[in-house]
Amino acid sequence: MHDSHIIHETHHVDPPASAAPHIQPRAGLEHRELRRDEFWRTIPAWAQVSAAEFGNHQWQQRHTITNARQLRETLGTLVPETFYADLEAGIAHAPMALRISPYLLALADWNAPLTDPIRTQFLPLRSQQEPDHPMLRFDSLNEREDSPVPGLTHRYPDKALFLPQPSCPVYCRFCTRSYAVGNDTEVVEKMKLSAGAARWDAAFAYIESQPQLEDIVISGGDTYNLKAEHIEQIGRRLLAMPNIRRIRYATKGLCVLPQKILTDSAWLDALTRVVELGRKLHKDVVVHSHFNHPNEITGFTEDALGRMTERGIVVRCQTVLQRGVNDTADVMTLLVRRLGYINVHPYYVYVHDMVPGVEDLRTPLHVAQNLERHVRGATAGFNTPAFVLDAPGGGGKRDVHTPDFYNRQTGVSAFTAPSVKAGKKFHFFDPISSLDDETRWRWSQPSHRRAMIDEAI
Ligand code: SF4
Incomplete structure (x- = not known):
């Protein structure tokens, strides 16, 4: 027993606050301050949108922005003309198509569009792009080379990654799978991954044929974009395989569109049924989400995660470290604590992969090493993420402190x-x-x- 706070004297016991004078009772509670204001009303096009409309996933999907013209119609004069010109030139050189939900767009600070962390992640500006590193390769993680069937990556002995379809509710500039995810752009023609039953059957047959496989990640394209019946179909099919012990549904959706958890009951019910079936079979079914900045977590997120917690759905988070977004100790610590507060386990922080067209978002390895030192100790160990680098060339995730x-x-x-x-x-x-x-x-x-x-x- 090493608990240093255990006090053996019985005659006088100081209150805990004085035992730890450096901890101020109200200090460090910023992680609990989640926005519940009608923040979208500052966007000219949504000034009259009610809370009920903005909180509905179908409204969010109908108003998703997918090109510069729509962005201009939505933001109007909130940003100067030079911003739109910069954006259009940036899009022409970007590996990912444009797609951003009203929710995320409204969370950006449009008084500071050049430095805002949400704008930085989803809207490319030509003035900020940098030439790719000369050692960069397309598909730097070798996912295609490790694919026994299209859309299935098998690298680790017991784990495989299944990509059921190629679309997402948002397109992230930094996407590792820019070779396959989203629509073609001016600089990237995407590998075609159909969402058809034949391709899925080939993937399932392979998984069944590999007795050492126990763990399947169903990933991006995003599982949010799978219909409720497909969530259930894929989950039941995998859980029925004797070798499979764990499945994870990966989705950026909780960050992009938490409204879906609150208003798309068919989708959440389907996921819940798979989780419950897994529990009956003594198998693990969890959700892996993806938050990168504390501003992405609001009252909507808290309500959505509350709904998932009620249903016993475990949610973890994989964060991507990005320059100008979350590369300071204060921001990363706040993110980790805020995730813990809404019952999301911070699982990994990835060093930004070497992907084309987003060199401006990458950080040196030593930034990740330094952040890890600061974050460890800020909260409980089980809520402290591992800082890893997905080794280019297919080496898998390595602890950032362990380069040879x-x-x-x-x-x-x-x-x-x-x-x-x-x-x-x-x-x-x-x-x-x-x-x-x-x-x-x-x-x-x-x-x-x-x-x-x-x-x-
Ligand atoms: S949600 Fe995931 S798979 Fe989709 S674009 Fe973003 S990072 Fe890529």
Whole structure:
């Protein structure tokens, strides 16, 4: 027993506050301050929209913004003309199509559109884009190479990733699967993943044929975009397989459109039935969500998560670390504590993958290492996320503190993954813009580039 607060004297016991004078009773409670105001009314197009309309998932879906023209009609003069021109030029160079829900759009601070963390994640600006790192590869995680059947990635011995369909309720600029998710853009023609029964059957047959597989992630495209009957069909089919012990429905939806949990009862009921069936079969069925900034969590989110908690649905969160969004200790700590407060377990914080067209969002590895030091200890250990880097080339998730090699000057790090791909080294590269002038120049010279990589090999 190491509890230092246990006091053995019986004659005099100070109140707990004085035992820990550095903890102020009301300090550090910002994570509980969730917006419940009608924040959308500051958006010109939605000034007259009632709380009932804004709280309805069908209204949200009908008013989702998918191009610059709609954005201009919605925001009007809230932002200057130069912003729209910057955006249109940014879209022309972006790997992801534009799609943002009214809810998220209204949560952005349109007085500061250049730096707002929500705008930064979903609306590309040409003035902020940076050239890709010279070592970047499309599909940097090798998901297609590790695919025994289209739309199924099998990398870890006991776990596989199933992509049932290619659309999401939002398109994130930073999406790792920009090679397959969403509509084609001017710079990326997407791999075609049909949502058809034949492809699903091939994936199920493969999963059934692999006795070592126990864990299936049903992921993005987003499970929010699956119909209620498909949620149930996929869940029942997987739970019926003797080898499958765990399934996870991955969705960005709780962040983008929490209203669906509150007003689409058919979808939530279908999910609940799968969770309940899993419980009867002694199998684990959970939801993996994706929040990146504390501003994304509001009263709507709290109500939605309350509804899921009532139904015994466990929700975890996978966060993506992004420059200018959540790369400070204060923001990340607030996010982690706010997630814990609404019963979402912070599970992972990922270092931003090396994906094309979003170099401006990437951080160096040492930023993640430093954030981890600050966040650990801010709340209970089970609510503290693991900070990981998904090793480019298919090495899987590695703890950010465990590179076998890291040269902070060149920004080159190397990881090994003995249980995933024994004997192989996986390299990660900090963004060029984070390096000093001389090293930036060296990256522009192919011979120097080779030398910097060879040092890591
Ligand atoms: S919701 Fe997930 S899969 Fe969809 S675009 Fe965003 S990150 Fe990609």
